[in-house]
Amino acid sequence: MGTHVIKMPDIGEGIAEVELAQWHVKVGDLVVEDQVLADVMTDKAMVDIPSPVHGKVLSLGGQPGEVMAVGSILISIEVEGAGNLKASDQLVKEPAPIKEAAPAAVAPKVEAAPVLESKPVAACRPAPQAPVARDADERPLASPAVRKHALDLGIQLRLVQGSGPAGRILHEDLDAYLAQGTQNARSGSAPSGYAERHDEEQIPVIGMRRKIAQRMQEATQRAAHFSYVEEIDVTAVEELRAHLNEKYGATRGKLTLLPFLVRALVVALRDFPQINARYDDEAQVITRHGAVHVGVATQSDVGLMVPVVRHAEARSLWDSAAEIARLATAARSGKAARDELSGSTITLTSLGALGGIVSTPVLNLPEVAIVGVNKIVERPMVIKGQIVVRKMMNLSSSFDHRVVDGMDAALFIQAIRGLLEQPASLFVE
Missing domain, CATH: 2.40.50.100 (RNA polymerase II/Efflux pump adaptor protein, barrel-sandwich hybrid domain)
Known part of the structure; x- marks a missing residue:
């Protein structure tokens, strides 16, 4: 050997x-x-x-x-x-075998299942367990097979104690969880939601989470942030989107609102080149870009990532849609290449249906602008003296006041608003 x-x-x-x-x-x-x-x-x-x-x-x-x-x-x-x-x-001293690491803040890529899960269940079945309390948005460590097994059994993984490395949930942990539930049912007892808790958990800030923390701290310390919020009537652009999906969705793919927003950025930036820029504050140089490389903030298992739609100015709606979908899949699966995660000139961030009413997005340095999308809601609006129901959405955007004046920021967002409220103007050259 x-x-x-x-x-x-x-x-x-x-x-x-x-x-x-x-x-x-x-x-x-x-x-x-x-x-x-x-x-x-x-x-x-x-x-x-x-x-x-x-x-x-x-x-x-x-x-x-x-x-x-x-x-x-x-x-x-x-x-x-x-x-x-x-x-x-x-000659190099080999490190001693390390003990099993504490749960890390970085979730694993789900396609990488450890060999441990190939062990016979009888050989390493853990003892019955009580439910674990995790935050609703916390993603416990588990392989795709375990996640599917839990879904089939109707088990919420966040309630299951993992016995694998770094707390990874195994198939036998699901069996133990079910066994505990059966035992509680027979005894007539169940864990009380009002019981006192004294447990604590220390989460090391490492990997992507540490990088995100460092970048967010750097951005807020170095840039002079200011935010501007405007509401937009997206009824017309949503009607256009629905029409295009009905007519071309089967052959060209479905469109979300994001490709329309990307197109609106491209058109509006023609009149505001100072916003499609990167600021090197150490060299005291502002670089204005003709190309529009749009970063699309994407939530993944390991944290927030910003894949880049390059040369958005040269893409059609469907081309942008396909590229956004491809990059989002790559980022969420951990397959995005390094050059796909760098080089953006302006960033678009959206929380989708959870977008809230207002947000204050943090700049993606060295960019000087980030456009935040809030959720679409139906609201009564007064138009020409009549109360009508319209689809409304806020844009919550942040700018670097060292480079972008407040009036220019407001005019830029108003230009986007005009383009989206009259969507035909997105395609007039």
Whole structure:
């Protein structure tokens, strides 16, 4: 038997060190070729580290949250044959096997299921458990197969205690949860929602969550934020969208409101080039861009990501729609490339149906503007002395006051409003 050492790879772009975000294996696990061993975090994206060999994990080279140099030993695997451990590597002190890490703030990519779940249920069935209290929006660690199993059984995963690495929920945890429910039913008892709780949980801020925290803090400290909110009557553009979907949806794909918003940004920015800009405050240089590269803020399992629709000025509605959908899928699955997550000149952010009435979005530095979309609601409006029901939506947008004057920001949003309320003007050249 030999040892195969996997070192922290050179991910490119001159990066000398990366953060270890998540282990998908532990010491003693059997792994197969192409199985994801770990996630590492660069300044721009999460990167999978797959196994190039079959074998057994001997040691792990760091804890989640640790910053590791490129070329340092990431993991050692026992393999058939001689392995690749060189004499120079043997001089490097191998790290001791680490204990199972505490639950990390970064959720795993759902396609990377650890080998542990292939163990026979009888060999590692946990004891019956009481429901776990998690926040309603917290996404517990579980593989796609476990999530489907829970859905079939009608079990909410946030109530299940996980016995796998980092609290990952396994199939046998679902069995244990069901067994506990049966036991409570027989005894006539059930966990009380009014019982005192004294538990605490410490969540390490690592990986994507740490990057998001750093960027948000930097943005609020460096830029002079100001926000501007305007309501827009989107009745006409929604009617146009419904008509286009009915006529072309089967052949060209369905349109959401986002492609119309992207088009409105493109047209409005022609008159406001100072808003389609990036500000290098260290060099004291503002770069105005002719190309409109729209960042579309997207929520993923690992946090907020901003994939970029490049050259939106050259895209049709359906082209924009397809690209937005493709990038959102890539971001949510952790497959977005680094160049797909950088280079935006203005950002569009939307919480969809949860968009609320008003928001104050934080700038995506070094950009100087971000346009926030709130939810659409039907409201009575007075038009020409008559009360009519209209579909209304607020745009809550933020700007960098160091670069964008308040009047220019207001006029820019008013231009978007005019384009959306008279949607034919979106296509008049």
